Amino acid sequence: MDYTEPLSDEYITVIDTDFLHIPVRLYVPRRKAETLRRAIIYMHGGAFCFGSFKQRAFDFLNRWTANKLDAVVVGVDYRLAPQHHFPAQFEDGVTAVKFFLQDKILSKYGVDPSRICISGDSSGGTLAAAVTQQVQNDPEIKHKIKIQALLYPGLQMIDTYLPAHRENEHGIVLTRDVTIKLVSLYFTKDEALPEAMKKNQHMPVESRHLFKFVNWSTLLPEKFRKDHVYTEPILGRSAYSFPALLDYRASPLLANDSQLQNLPLTYILTCQYDILRDDGLMYVSRLRNVGVQVAHEHIEDGIHGALSYMTAPFYLHLGLRIKDMYTGWLDKNL
Numbered sequence: 417m418d419y420t421e422p423l424s425d426e427y428i429t430v431i432d433t434d435f436l437h438i439p440v441r442l443y444v445p446r447r448k449a450e451t452l453r454r455a456i457i458y459m460h461g462g463a464f465c466f467g468s469f470k471q472r473a474f475d476f477l478n479r480w481t482a483n484k485l486d487a488v489v490v491g492v493d494y495r496l497a498p499q500h501h502f503p504a505q506f507e508d509g510v511t512a513v514k515f516f517l518q519d520k521i522l523s524k525y526g527v528d529p530s531r532i533c534i535s536g537d538s539s540g541g542t543l544a545a546a547v548t549q550q551v552q553n554d555p556e557i558k559h560k561i562k563i564q565a566l567l568y569p570g571l572q573m574i575d576t577y578l579p580a581h582r583e584n585e586h587g588i589v590l591t592r593d594v595t596i597k598l599v600s601l602y603f604t605k606d607e608a609l610p611e612a613m614k615k616n617q618h619m620p621v622e623s624r625h626l627f628k629f630v631n632w633s634t635l636l637p638e639k640f641r642k643d644h645v646y647t648e649p650i651l652g653r654s655a656y657s658f659p660a661l662l663d664y665r666a667s668p669l670l671a672n673d674s675q676l677q678n679l680p681l682t683y684i685l686t687c688q689y690d691i692l693r694d695d696g697l698m699y700v701s702r703l704r705n706v707g708v709q710v711a712h713e714h715i716e717d718g719i720h721g722a723l724s725y726m727t728a729p730f731y732l733h734l735g736l737r738i739k740d741m742y743t744g745w746l747d748k749n750l
Contacts, residue, residue: 418471418472418473418727419468419470420470420471420472420475422441423593425479425649427445427446427447428443428444428479428483429442429443429446430442430443430444430694431444433741434510434511435511435515435521436512436513436515437488437491437511438492438508438512439492440469440470440487440491440492440493440512440514441475441490441493442489442490442491442525443466443478443479443482443488443489443491444488444525445482445483445486445487445488447486449486449526450642451528451587451627452485452527452528452531453486453488453525453526453527453528453531454485454487454531454533455488455489455490455516455525455531455532455533455693456481456485456487456534456535456746457492457532457533457534457535458474458478458481458490458492458513458533458535459492459494459534459537459540459541459543459547460474460533460536460537460540460543461493461536461537461538461539461540461541461721461723462496462538463538463539463566463598463599463602464497464505464542464599464601465498465593465601465602466496466497467540468493469491469492469497471521471724472723473723473725473727473728473735474491475491476726478742479724480739480743481743481746483749484743485743485746485747485750486748487525488525488526489610490512490516491657492509492588494509494543496600496732497586497602498601498605501601501602501603501604501660502603502660502663502665502666503663503665505539505602506546506547506665508551509543509545513534513547514551514557517551517557517558517559522559523599529559529600530559530672531562531564531750532561532562533564533565534547534561534567534582534745535564535565535566535567536565536567536569537568537569537721537745538567538568538569538570538692538721540569541566541568541570541571541678541696542569542571542668544565544569545564545566545569545571545668545699546665546666548561548679548680549665549668549671549675549676550666552678552679552680553675553678560680561601561748562681562682562750563680563682563683563749564679564682564683565679565682565683565684565685565746566684566699567692568687568696568718568720568721568722569684569692569695569699570692570695571667571668571695571696571699572667572669572670572695573599573613573661573666573667574619574630574649574670575630575632575649576614576616576618576622577614577616577634577647577649579640579641579694580640580690580694581694582644582696584690584691584693585691587690587691587719588689588692588719589719589720589721590691590721591691592691593614596610596613596614597610597694599613603658603661608654608750609658612653612654615653616636616649616650617649617650617651617653617654618649618654618661619649619651619661620652620654620662622652623651623662624651626662626670627649629669629670629672630669632644632646632694632698633646635697635698635702636697636698637697637701640693664744668696668697669699669702673706676702676703677706677707679703679708681709681710682708682710682711682747683711683712683713684696684699684700684710684711684712684713684740685712685713685715685741686713686714686720687718687719688714688715688716688718689717689719689720690716691718691720693694696712711749713741713746715734717734717740718738723735723738723739726739
């Protein structure tokens with residue numbers, strides 16, 4: 417992995433520290449602030465199995481965001497699978513965010529408690545969505561999130577035969593088989609799960625009520641449904657039991673409408689050539705259906721994980737374009 421040290425520069429002070437036991441990297445602008453600053457908490461992607469805020473691309477993104485927005489940025493390193501299974505990653509995200517939202521920590525870094533965003537890409541988008549749901553619906557958490565930004569997020573694992581899965585079965589970066597293998601490691605090392613997921617026969621009978629939340633035949637815009645045919649999933653075929661598969665903290669699309677109603681203004685970016693494309697598109701529909709304001713940008717030539725290639729020679733321009741769209745929206749709305 418292309419890891420970086422916490423190097424400060426003339427504009428930004430960079431600090432590696434811990435929020436309780438969770439490693440974080442803080443980017444704090446050096447220039448004197450006239451008012452309290454905005455803040456962004458960023459969850460990196462990497463299919464729950466890889467990645468770190470230390471990666472060159474994420475360090476570049478978070479440093480750029482802090483400098484462009486004159487904002488405090490916090491990169492979070494949650495525990496990774498397969499050494500740690502769900503809900504470890506979610507719990508680490510919640511722990512880091514709750515720690516940061518304390519008055520004494522916000523005042524230490526000069527942050528305005530009414531102008532905080534949670535962001536993430538790919539599996540980090542999964543965590544950002546799940547943690548935002550938790551924070552907004554927890555009456556014990558005083559300070560709420562102003563906006564959330566989800567960049568090509570994965571948001572459900574119960575239906576592995578969406579149009580995006582069919583069209584991108586042999587996709588760039590993420591194939592269907594690789595996606596299923598990595599997602600299954602989030603839950604277990606048991607090989608039976610990915611085998612059942614490949615057949616889309618991994619869910620138990622008691623999950624039937626959840627499929628209305630991910631029914632692409634009603635939630636996807638027509639241009640993405642095309643001539644694909646929706647088939648009811650076959651339930652109860654597997655002998656194993658993984659309750660986490662039914663957990664909205666793992667699949668934020670499984671949250672019910674009353675949980676979604678409390679969510680803040682949301683930015684969702686989707687890419688055409690991405691196996692996770694339809695997750696983001698369905699979340700746009702679900703949130704708008706309950707009255708949450710959503711800004712949605714779709715990149716017709718986009719591929720999954722493009723931000724990770726901002727510092728590489730290939731797909732460089734695509735990653736930089738996404739960075740500019742994301743930070744531009746943040747600047748206007750946070």
